[in-house]
Amino acid sequence: MAEQTVSVVFAPVLSSSSKVIEVTNDFVKAIEAGEKLVLKGTATEEAVLCMSNKTFALKRVEQSNAVFLFNAQQDAQRYAMHSEVKDFFEIIPTVGKTKSVESLLLQKALESASYAATVAYLQENVMASDAEIDEALRRCRAVDDDGRLVTISFTQVVETFEVLFPAVLRHDLSLAALSEATLATHLADRTTRAMLHFILREIGASSVGTEDGDVVWTITDEQAALCLAHVAFLRATTLSWEDIQQEIAARHPSATFSAAALSQSLLQGVAVALSSAASATASLQMFRYYPASATPTELSRCMQDLFAMKKEYTAAELDPYLARYLPYGTSEAQRTTKMTELLLQVARRLDSGLYRLVESPTWK
């Protein structure tokens, strides 16, 4: 290649406010594909850089060299340096700080009964990506109801189950094609449409939007049975499997449904079997109500509650409770490893394959 000499000049206006952040090639590709970035920070916390579904901590990097930026593509004969860079950063993938979501919702409610938090308020005050905030809102059952965030208690969820299925029967609706608008009208005295939408989504029902703005839901027989299992425990916190089956059968709207075909595994994450499967006949197996959706926010308290009910558990019994404490963004591939890590913080595996609480658990 022949030698080429170019002149290097300072641009008429030399910026000193440029910030340079070391990123990855995937990061650049995401930006070029249209991903938006938001910088968030407070007086007491270090800044984070958020994409729509990821949060990165920003770490300042010390740099003593003189560094200037220019665009070599603009003029091959003359490099005009338009910025002197003094601020260098690197990004470190991190988990958004969403623990404050629940307390911010409560704080806003306490400040004024007429003013509730909004999603925009949380996006501005929570150091996390929008997707992480949405997940935190889902976990604390907060619903955007006409622009305001309203939290639904787990009791309200179960009470909605209690009236939903009788309404399906009474109005001759079909679980396979439930109009959300129609159902909301029938349940207007117990729940709002936004809350109903949230609850139906949480039970895993599938949905299809219609052109007129309605949503049509499909609830399977098993999903309905799961909801009715929660309703069964409204009358007592401890029930036999036989009682639970009878309660479900009495309320299930599907004519083809058979409670006898239900497996006790339906209750994993709903109630705890108080004796081992080998020691009780199936119908007399007693269950104590402890829904995973309503466990304390700290893993330690949840585990203390569980092991107070019985001394040993299988991994399958504990999994639905541990899943709630997995960090946001845990992939399916990482799930088993992360669950085992959580479990071994508090329990040890016996030769029988069962888990028992350790004497001095290292709560993290």
Add this chain to the structure above:
Amino acid sequence: MIVQVGGTNGGLPELCILEFQGELIGEKVGMLGSLTLKAGEKVEMIIGNHFLEGSFQNLKSPLLVLDSNDSTDDIAASTAAPSLSIQGVVRRKIIFKTRPKPAGKRTREQADLL
């Protein structure tokens, strides 16, 4: 506080870095010097009476460049929410790692020709 970072449609402008070990003293106005691009990614630069040898380097990780969208209008600047925009991405730099040497007569004449 929340600062929106203006996105970009499509590819980001490719910028380059010029890096000196040490400090450039003096008013940063007008001509700095002349840069000669030689074979094998080598570069030479003359800044006043100084001769520097350096090279192009590909960065291990790209650098994203952000700058503030300050308005020249005082009123607009005081009322607008702070924002940044993405100026481009840097994947290569020219770096001068060795101490400057005195520029010889011939090299000074080359610089004068520009």
